[in-house]
Amino acid sequence: MEDLIRVIVFEDNRDLREGMTFLLQATPGLTLAGAFSDCRDLPTQIPALQPDVVLMDIDMPGITGIEATPLLKALRPACQVLMLTVFEDEDKIFQAIRNGASGYLLKRTPPGEIIKAIFDVHRGGSPMTASVARKVLHFFQEPAKTAPNDYQLSARELDILKGLVKGFSYKLIADEFFISVDTVRSHIRHIYDKLQVNSKTEAVLKAIREKLVLE
Amino acid sequence: MEDLIRVIVFEDNRDLREGMTFLLQATPGLTLAGAFSDCRDLPTQIPALQPDVVLMDIDMPGITGIEATPLLKALRPACQVLMLTVFEDEDKIFQAIRNGASGYLLKRTPPGEIIKAIFDVHRGGSPMTASVARKVLHFFQEPAKTAPNDYQLSARELDILKGLVKGFSYKLIADEFFISVDTVRSHIRHIYDKLQVNSKTEAVLKAIREKLVLE
DNA sequence: GCGCCAATAGCATAAACGGGTGATTTCAAA
DNA sequence: TTTGAAATCACCCGTTTATGCTATTGGCGC
Numbered sequence: 417m418e419d420l421i422r423v424i425v426f427e428d429n430r431d432l433r434e435g436m437t438f439l440l441q442a443t444p445g446l447t448l449a450g451a452f453s454d455c456r457d458l459p460t461q462i463p464a465l466q467p468d469v470v471l472m473d474i475d476m477p478g479i480t481g482i483e484a485t486p487l488l489k490a491l492r493p494a495c496q497v498l499m500l501t502v503f504e505d506e507d508k509i510f511q512a513i514r515n516g517a518s519g520y521l522l523k524r525t526p527p528g529e530i531i532k533a534i535f536d537v538h539r540g541g542s543p544m545t546a547s548v549a550r551k552v553l554h555f556f557q558e559p560a561k562t563a564p565n566d567y568q569l570s571a572r573e574l575d576i577l578k579g580l581v582k583g584f585s586y587k588l589i590a591d592e593f594f595i596s597v598d599t600v601r602s603h604i605r606h607i608y609d610k611l612q613v614n615s616k617t618e619a620v621l622k623a624i625r626e627k628l629v630l631e
Numbered sequence: 632m633e634d635l636i637r638v639i640v641f642e643d644n645r646d647l648r649e650g651m652t653f654l655l656q657a658t659p660g661l662t663l664a665g666a667f668s669d670c671r672d673l674p675t676q677i678p679a680l681q682p683d684v685v686l687m688d689i690d691m692p693g694i695t696g697i698e699a700t701p702l703l704k705a706l707r708p709a710c711q712v713l714m715l716t717v718f719e720d721e722d723k724i725f726q727a728i729r730n731g732a733s734g735y736l737l738k739r740t741p742p743g744e745i746i747k748a749i750f751d752v753h754r755g756g757s758p759m760t761a762s763v764a765r766k767v768l769h770f771f772q773e774p775a776k777t778a779p780n781d782y783q784l785s786a787r788e789l790d791i792l793k794g795l796v797k798g799f800s801y802k803l804i805a806d807e808f809f810i811s812v813d814t815v816r817s818h819i820r821h822i823y824d825k826l827q828v829n830s831k832t833e834a835v836l837k838a839i840r841e842k843l844v845l846e
Numbered sequence: 847g848c849g850c851c852a853a854t855a856g857c858a859t860a861a862a863c864g865g866g867t868g869a870t871t872t873c874a875a876a
Numbered sequence: 877t878t879t880g881a882a883a884t885c886a887c888c889c890g891t892t893t894a895t896g897c898t899a900t901t902g903g904c905g906c
Contacts, residue, residue: 617832
């Protein structure tokens with residue numbers, strides 16, 4: 417019977433790696449399945465060592481931890497990847513998450529919390545350093561930041577634009593608002609002027625990309 | 632000089648609220664600015680008490696914590712809202728985040744961590760219970776899930792579709808790939824068949840919404 | 847009251863588009 | 877080897893769009 421969580425460490429700094437292995441070996445409930453300075457032998461190591469949790473550094477020779485993560489998840493989907501790195505720029509955080517990382521800790525995290533995080537991530541949680549989490553949350557909040565309608569579209573023009581974004585023809589839009597097709601044409605001319613485009617498709621693209629209309 | 636973090640608690644359960652106030656009062660570095668069972672008097676309380684951090688329950692009589700959060704942030708944008716609730720369904724989590732919450736803890740979090748979270752959130756972090764964080768991360772990873780869109784478009788058809796999404800006319804697309812306009816037309820007919828649409832705009836909309844092309 | 851502007855509408859013309867039909871070539875799978 | 881899907885091109889015909897010009901009406905502000 418095997419209740420131990422099998423952990424692998426990928427970390428190119430030797431001192432850190434050895435510190436981690438020492439820490440893991442000293443923790444009941446965990447077992448160190450391996451510790452390596454790079455991810456070059458991932459395809460053989462993963463099937464052989466069958467880790468439950470991987471502590472992944474980002475900056476390593478050869479393959480970065482961010483690149484290695486999807487490879488690892490492809491080899492062993494149930495394995496949880498916990499990034500453990502000094503980087504806290506949004507790019508790296510989001511890349512890691514998109515590539516399948518389930519947790520993201522900065523290296524300055526105290527040992528006790530790293531251990532706790534290993535259990536957390538294995539239990540289905542996503543431990544994250546608070547400052548990293550803030551960057552993730554900003555992503556959800558920033559839609560508000562997106563520039564509002566400063567093209568000075570009138571209310572009616574917005575109506576028409578919404579019609580275009582629904583994929584309607586001039587005729588359908590005319591029917592929708594009980595106005596003539598010529599009027600629709602007229603509004604659309606003004607919309608094109610204001611948005612600086614000259615086709616329906618461009619107008620629709622601009623409307624969506626700049627969120628001039630709610631989809 | 633005032634280095635204390637001013638904290639307000641909104642929590643309708645009296646025992647919990649009193650437990651929290653006791654905990655906060657006993658913690659150096661924090662000062663309890665108020666504790667209330669609902670958010671009805673938010674507009675007067677916030678300016679009067681000037682909190683730095685608010686512990687916010689969700690399920691309260693009158694206004695829910697989720698509804699109260701944007702009001703509070705409007706009154707005092709610098710104030711950090713830390714949700715403290717039993718709910719861990721995605722809807723509530725995302726609503727809270729969109730409305731301006733900066734942290735999200737489940738009530739089963741031990742007191743010591745709640746205290747730590749208050750300092751974290753005040754320092755600009757976003758403490759989150761690991762299981763909550765996992766739900767947030769899933770949001771970023773799920774684009775993969777949104778990919779049952781197999782319309783069997785050929786490579787060339789995808790090229791053409793990308794051209795449409797760039798807002799190009801048939802003629803421009805023809806020039807881009809050094810083929811005739813009639814060929815473009817022909818490809819587009821097939822694209823329309825496969826996507827089940829019948830206009831450029833609809834095709835572009837479908838392509839974007841279902842991420843058939845990378846924008 | 848006067849002027850401005852959004853909303854409405856019409857007409858005209860040229861370009862772009864959508865749909866029908868059909869054809870040739872190439873390449874890979876059956 | 878046959879079959880079939882992709883990619884290429886062509887012609888036709890009617891519809892939709894893009895653009896230019898013009899014009900009336902009803903509100904709003906000054």
